[in-house]
Amino acid sequence: MSPRCWEGPRIRGFHLFQTVGRIKRGSAPLRSGFSLHQHHNKMSQKSTLVVFGATGSQGGSVIRAVQESADLAAQYRVRGVCRDTNKPRAKLLAETGVEVVSASLNAVEDIRRALEGADAVFLVTDYPGNNCDGNLETRQGKNVADVAREIGVKHLIFSSLPSILQATSGAVLNGHEFDAKARIEDYIRQLDLPATFVHAGFYMELFAPGQLLKPATGESGTESWAISLPIPTDCAVLPLIDIIDYGKMVRAALIRREAFLGKSLYAAQAYYSPAQIASIVTAVKGTPCAVKELSDEEFLALRPRSGLSTRERQEEQLFMYHWMRDYGYYGGAPLDGNHEVIREPLQTFEGFVKTSTAFS
Ligand SMILES: NC(=O)c1ccc[n+]([C@@H]2O[C@H](COP(=O)([O-])OP(=O)(O)OC[C@H]3O[C@@H](n4cnc5c(N)ncnc54)[C@H](OP(=O)(O)O)[C@@H]3O)[C@@H](O)[C@H]2O)c1
Numbered sequence: 001m002s003p004r005c006w007e008g009p010r011i012r013g014f015h016l017f018q019t020v021g022r023i024k025r026g027s028a029p030l031r032s033g034f035s036l037h038q039h040h041n042k043m044s045q046k047s048t049l050v051v052f053g054a055t056g057s058q059g060g061s062v063i064r065a066v067q068e069s070a071d072l073a074a075q076y077r078v079r080g081v082c083r084d085t086n087k088p089r090a091k092l093l094a095e096t097g098v099e100v101v102s103a104s105l106n107a108v109e110d111i112r113r114a115l116e117g118a119d120a121v122f123l124v125t126d127y128p129g130n131n132c133d134g135n136l137e138t139r140q141g142k143n144v145a146d147v148a149r150e151i152g153v154k155h156l157i158f159s160s161l162p163s164i165l166q167a168t169s170g171a172v173l174n175g176h177e178f179d180a181k182a183r184i185e186d187y188i189r190q191l192d193l194p195a196t197f198v199h200a201g202f203y204m205e206l207f208a209p210g211q212l213l214k215p216a217t218g219e220s221g222t223e224s225w226a227i228s229l230p231i232p233t234d235c236a237v238l239p240l241i242d243i244i245d246y247g248k249m250v251r252a253a254l255i256r257r258e259a260f261l262g263k264s265l266y267a268a269q270a271y272y273s274p275a276q277i278a279s280i281v282t283a284v285k286g287t288p289c290a291v292k293e294l295s296d297e298e299f300l301a302l303r304p305r306s307g308l309s310t311r312e313r314q315e316e317q318l319f320m321y322h323w324m325r326d327y328g329y330y331g332g333a334p335l336d337g338n339h340e341v342i343r344e345p346l347q348t349f350e351g352f353v354k355t356s357t358a359f360s
Contacts, residue, residue: 005231005232005235005237005325005326006235006237006324006325006326006327006328006332046074046075046076046077047075047076047077047119047120048076048077048079048117048118048119048120049066049072049076049077049078049079049118049119049120049121049122049254050079050081050114050115050118050120050121050122051063051066051078051079051080051081051121051122052081052105052114052121052122052123052124052125052144053081053082053124053126054080054081054082054090054093054098054100055080055082055084055087055089055090055093056082056124057203057205057243057246058122058124058159058200058243058246058247059080059081059082059122059124060089060093060243060247061243061244061245061246061247061248061250062122062246062247062250062251063078063080063093063096063098063247064244064247065244065247065248065250065251066078066247066251066254067096067097068251069251069255071255072251072254072255076119076120076254077099078097078098078099079098079099079100079101079114079118080093080098080099080100080101081100081101081102081103081114082100082102083102083103083104084102085100085101085102101113101114105125105126105140105143105144106136106139106140108143108146108147111143111144111147112147112150115144115147115148115151115153116151117151118148118151118153119153119154119155120153120154120155120156120157120254121144121148121153121155121156121157122157122159122250123141123144123156123157123158123159124159125137125140125141125144125159125180125181125184126140127176127177127180127181132174132176132310132312132313132316133176134176134177134179134180134181134183135180137176137180137181137184138180138183138184138187140184141158141180141181141183141184141187141188142184142187144156145184145187145188145191145193146191148193149191149193153193153194154194154257155194155195155196155253155254155257155261156188156193156194156195156196157195157196157197157198157250157253157254158181158184158185158188158195158196158197158198159181159198159199159200160181160182160184160185160197160198160199160264161177161178161181161182161199161200162178162182162199162330162331162333163175163178163179163182163183163186163331164178164179164182164319164323164327164331165179165182166182167327167331167332168323168327172319172322172323174315174316174319175316175319175320175323176316177316177320178320178323185197185264189262194257194261195261195262196253196257196260196261196262196263196264196265197263197264197265198246198249198250198253198264198265198267199264199265199266199267199330200241200246200267201239201240201241201266201267201268201269201329202238202239202240202241202268202329203240203241203242203243204240204241204242204243204347204349204352204356205242205243205356205358207227207240207277207281207349208356208358208359209225209358209359212227212229213225213226213227213281213289214226214227214228216290222288223287224287224288224289224290225278225281225287225288225289225290226289226290226291226292227274227277227278227289227290227291227292228291228292228293228294228298228302229274229292229293229294229299229321230293230294230295230296230298230299230318230321230322231274231293231321231324231325232273232293232325233273233274233275233278233291233292233293234273234275235273235274235325236271236272236273236276237271237273237324237325237328237329238271238272238273238274238277238324238329239266239268239269239270239271239329239330240268240269240270240271240272240277240349240352241267241268241269241346242269242346242347242351242352242356244347245267245269245346245347246267248342248344248346249265249267249338249341249342251342252265252341252342253265253341260341265338265341266330266333266338268329268330269338269346269347269348269349270348270349272349274291274293275291276349277289277291277349278290278291280349280350280353281353283350284350284353284354284359285353285359296318299314299317299318299321300314300315300318302314
């Protein structure tokens with residue numbers, strides 16, 4: 001029988017996140033996969049960092065973090081990949097000096113073109129939610145891994161997630177969004193590519209108004225919000241990350257490449273329960289926020305958010321919450337040690353609510 005909720009975070013209190021394996025303290029920052037000799041031989045030529053999903057949340061935060069680092073900005077020219085280079089976000093990126101190129105992750109020739117001359121690559125794959133099929137995503141990741149191997153990429157940083165299928169010994173079959181990425185990670189490891197895996201936590205942005213924070217009517221008709229999820233309200237199983245901090249984790253992996261090769265980093269600031277999230281929102285914004293634990297039936301009956309409109313997708317989402325509740329989002333991995341990855345503190349949910357324009 002499943003426990004009421006995964007006990008890890010509650011036993012250990014709030015955890016920062018963890019790296020798998022030992023991290024060498026005080027190891028010299030690496031400027032790239034190239035030796036200094038090669039670097040100087042390239043004269044003023046910079047190395048090339050290719051960032052997939054450049055106009056999206058993760059890729060965008062990676063580019064921003066790299067641009068904020070004087071060392072990395074001096075070391076890398078950034079090539080940002082998306083499909084539509086005419087989008088305003090793509091044009092804005094180009095104005096900041098990013099070479100924005102169009103390529104589909106579903107076309108090997110596009111990938112080959114996008115990776116031409118690449119020294120380092122950040123890869124985030126696309127999970128096409130409504131299809132409820134991770135095979136396309138897995139193919140995207142394998143294609144990039146194959147081309148990276150072909151051209152000898154020195155550092156591949158992949159936005160991965162744990163395998164639900166493995167952790168549940170095959171009991172949960174529809175954790176596609178995680179399993180597709182876990183299969184890619186396995187493949188990259190099999191190819192023995194120089195890689196780091198940065199597992200993205202649950203975006204704090206998802207708890208902004210209009211997302212999982214729904215408008216509700218207060219007792220006297222005053223404004224209020226509600227969070228309704230199919231997990232116990234006091235279970236601290238949601239590993240939240242401000243997406244801006246995701247890029248900082250990737251930046252740390254780029255800077256200390258050797259220390260993080262082969263490692264998995266868990267990009268989350270801390271675990272939160274729905275009740276904690278609600279009380280932070282109430283305290284910071286002064287607007288009451290209620291929490292409710294939904295039964296499975298209630299969750300499935302919800303009108304799915306736009307773009308996530310199929311019943312199958314809603315079932316998949318339900319299982320994702322069960323996974324978090326029963327096993328932990330990161331499969332029960334202990335979450336401490338993010339201070340070993342980056343020295344600056346990650347954004348707390350309270351800080352996010354105070355500063356995010358989504359709440360203004
Ligand atoms: N939301 C969460 O809490 C969470 C947590 C962990 C992991 N994730 C994972 O994060 C991934 C999504 O990343 P995100 O949040 O950064 O997405 P996003 O904000 O929706 O951005 C997607 C980016 O990828 C590009 N893109 C989409 N499909 C593409 C394709 N077929 N070929 C080339 N480029 C493509 C998009 O640009 P164009 O549209 O111009 O191509 C855009 O730049 C998903 O795999 C999801 O499972 C999400």
